[in-house]
Amino acid sequence: MLKSYFAAGRQIVTFCQFISFIWLFTACSSSSSLYDKTEEAFSRDLFPEKLKIKHARGFTITYRNHYKIVKIMSPFENRTDTISYVLVQRGTPHPKGFAESQVIEIPVRSLVAMSSLHIGLLGFLNAESVLTGMGNVKYVSNIKVMDRIKAGKVAEVGKDQGLNEELLISMRPDLIMAVGSPVSKINRYQSLRQAGIPVLINSEWVETTPLARAEWVKLLAALMNREADVNKKFSSVEKEYSRLAALTRKVKNRPGIITGMHSRDAWFVPNGNSYVARFLEDAGANYHWAKTSATGSLPLAFEAVYPVALKADFWLNVSITNIDSKADMLAKDARYGDFQAFKTGRIFNYNKRFNAQGANDYWESGAVNPHLVLADLISIIHPELLPKHQLFYYKQLK
Incomplete structure (x- = not known):
């Protein structure tokens, strides 16, 4: 009787050990099919698609x-x-x-x-x-x-x-x-x-x-x-940006450009190594301050910009605020009326997508759609290269 009891007990223990082994094996297999528990043991590449940074330096x-x-x-x-x-x-x-x-x-x-x-x-x-x-x-x-x-x-x-x-x-x-x-x-x-x-x-x-x-x-x-x-x-x-930039690479006529307006005590123009200057270069423009080596903006006195602005063919990026007309510009400074671009009406601002709340989509989607911005600029400066293009971010001021 006692021997039978111990024999049955050994069978129960053996069975429990077997079940425990099966559970442990299954659990280990399951965990390896998901994520390993330690960094050292982690061998699965969860990111098969990688990013390559080609242009950004930041x-x-x-x-x-x-x-x-x-x-x-x-x-x-x-x-x-x-x-x-x-x-x-x-x-x-x-x-x-x-x-x-x-x-x-x-x-x-x-x-x-x-x-x-x-x-x-x-x-x-x-x-x-x-x-x-x-x-x-x-x-x-x-x-x-x-x-x-x-x-x-x-x-x-x-x-x-x-x-x-x-x-x-x-x-x-x-x-x-x-x-x-x-x-x-x-x-x-x-x-x-x-x-x-x-x-x-x-x-x-x-x-x-x-x-x-x-x-x-x-x-x-x-x-x-x-x-x-x-x-x-x-x-x-x-690819689209590169295609568009290639259109202007061999153009002989590069119209003169000025950008911005005088504000408070300075007229900020893009430095030669800024992304705005690169836009102008790729659009086939002749930008007076293209040779400056700095990035960002260059603060100038009105008198320093005036002689360049007098002869510039186009006036772009007039203001980040919603200036809608030439009359709005004259209200800021009557001297703007002396500029050639003002007289010919070749003034374009990047506020076509300016909404009632005061938001300008140029500063939202424009940053990630440089090909659309470049297409606008080429269409403005060299309309013969993109005769069917409809301005997306820019509009002409009347």
């Missing part, structure tokens, strides 16, 4: 099996810092050795955008649905974003010193995309980072060519695991 992307390393050259307070981010696939281990880097889990599901340009990036990828907050909800051109704002799906979080940190912490977005500029400070977002909300700096404005500026859309694609989509779409933009 950021880099490096791929590992289950995470990406992003480095951004971010100008703050007249110096350049390199800020690193680790983009980790959700559900996988955080890699070691990146104590100084911010970790962003991807794909990003909720985003707060601090610039209208960021709306343009989202629109390029048809990804407006991830937007949950904006610095200012007033100046928006994107219809999908406007609908989300009306539906209460996008909160206004303020900007600069008026940033509503309590609201942002309560929202807990996956990411805040901020603007990097000499007047910004990365420490401005320190408390949000301490609260566990990653802040990524977007510094597309440092780029010196239109395609480089537009290529920052690839950064957003990396955050959303949309490499395949952006590679295909950006390649199309790149």
Whole structure:
């Protein structure tokens, strides 16, 4: 009787061990088919489609099996810092050795955008649905974003010193995309980072060519695991821009151009290494300040621009505000009436897509559609090269 009892017990133990082995084997097989538990053991490449940065110089992307390393050259307070981010696939281990880097889990599901340009990036990828907050909800051109704002799906979080940190912490977005500029400070977002909300700096404005500026859309694609989509779409933009630029390469007649207006105490003109100067070059224009070696804008006195403006054939990019007529311009300064372009009516501003809210789509979608901007410029300066083109961002002032 006792022997039978012990024999039965051994059979039960053996059976339980067998079941435990089967369960452990199944669990291990299942886990290996999903994500390995340790970084060292992680061998699957989760990102078969990679991004290659051809034009932009302000950021880099490096791929590992289950995470990406992003480095951004971010100008703050007249110096350049390199800020690193680790983009980790959700559900996988955080890699070691990146104590100084911010970790962003991807794909990003909720985003707060601090610039209208960021709306343009989202629109390029048809990804407006991830937007949950904006610095200012007033100046928006994107219809999908406007609908989300009306539906209460996008909160206004303020900007600069008026940033509503309590609201942002309560929202807990996956990411805040901020603007990097000499007047910004990365420490401005320190408390949000301490609260566990990653802040990524977007510094597309440092780029010196239109395609480089537009290529920052690839950064957003990396955050959303949309490499395949952006590679295909950006390649199309790149090819069309190159095709258009080739049209003007051999033109002999290059009309003179001036841009902007005098504002307060200076007239800001694009420097020779700026993306605007590159637009003008690719459009077949003769730009007086093309030889200046700096980027960004060059502040000049009205008297320095006046002799150039007197003879310029075209006057472009008149004002970022909604100036709609030559009369509006004369109201600013009667001397504008002396300019040749004013007399001939060859004045064009980039505010055709300016809406009732005061938003200008040129500063949203224009940044990621440089081929459309270039087509407009060529159509204005060399209409014979694109006789059927209808202006998209620009309009002629009457």
